[in-house]
Amino acid sequence: MERTLIILKPDAVQRQLCGRILSRFEDKGLKIVGAKFTQIPRATLEKHYSDHQGKPFYEGLVSFMSKSPVLILALEGKGAIAVCRKMMGATFGSNAEAGTIRGDFGISDSFNLIHGSDSPEAAAKELGIFFQEGEIVSYDNISAPWIYDEDELG
Numbered sequence: 001m002e003r004t005l006i007i008l009k010p011d012a013v014q015r016q017l018c019g020r021i022l023s024r025f026e027d028k029g030l031k032i033v034g035a036k037f038t039q040i041p042r043a044t045l046e047k048h049y050s051d052h053q054g055k056p057f058y059e060g061l062v063s064f065m066s067k068s069p070v071l072i073l074a075l076e077g078k079g080a081i082a083v084c085r086k087m088m089g090a091t092f093g094s095n096a097e098a099g100t101i102r103g104d105f106g107i108s109d110s111f112n113l114i115h116g117s118d119s120p121e122a123a124a125k126e127l128g129i130f131f132q133e134g135e136i137v138s139y140d141n142i143s144a145p146w147i148y149d150e151d152e153l154g
């Protein structure tokens with residue numbers, strides 16, 4: 001099982017789409033293991049988006065992401081990182097595939113509703129930025145034996 005860091009961005013919160021977006025992940029079988037509703041300070045965003053520092057969209061991105069609260073999630077499941085990226089769709093709302101979150105709920109290239117870790121290394125880094133020790137919760141989900149077969153559950 002793998003864990004990934006998801007952020008429902010300020011536009012998702014302001015447009016009151018958090019429930020509908022989170023439902024998609026729950027429907028898929030992903031398990032919520034961490035959740036935090038908060039406004040992210042600029043200093044934290046600078047760490048989170050350190051790879052994008054210096055890019056033309058960086059300042060706009062940090063300003064957008066700090067403008068309003070967000071819903072930060074840790075989701076767990078088989079191949080969770082790639083599964084979530086696939087469900088999110090391509091970065092730009094204007095060309096994200098229909099059926100994906102970005103493809104179905106937005107059209108902007110910067111206000112694209114959701115962040116998801118793009119690799120195991122990024123997930124480890126990002127989960128560490130947004131969740132302290134003990135804030136990610138391990139627990140048994142009663143549906144698990146009907147979401148996965150015995151071998152997958154290990």
Ligand code: IDP
Nearest residue numbers: 052057061090091109110111112114115116118
């Ligand atoms: P990702 O969110 O699909 O991983 P990244 O390339 O990592 O995409 O970019 C991070 C975020 O920066 C995007 O989700 C989007 O909000 C914003 N962004 C990326 N490229 C552009 C751009 O060309 N114009 C405006 N905003 C951008």
Ligand code: MG
Nearest residue numbers: 115116117118
């Ligand atoms: Mg990215």
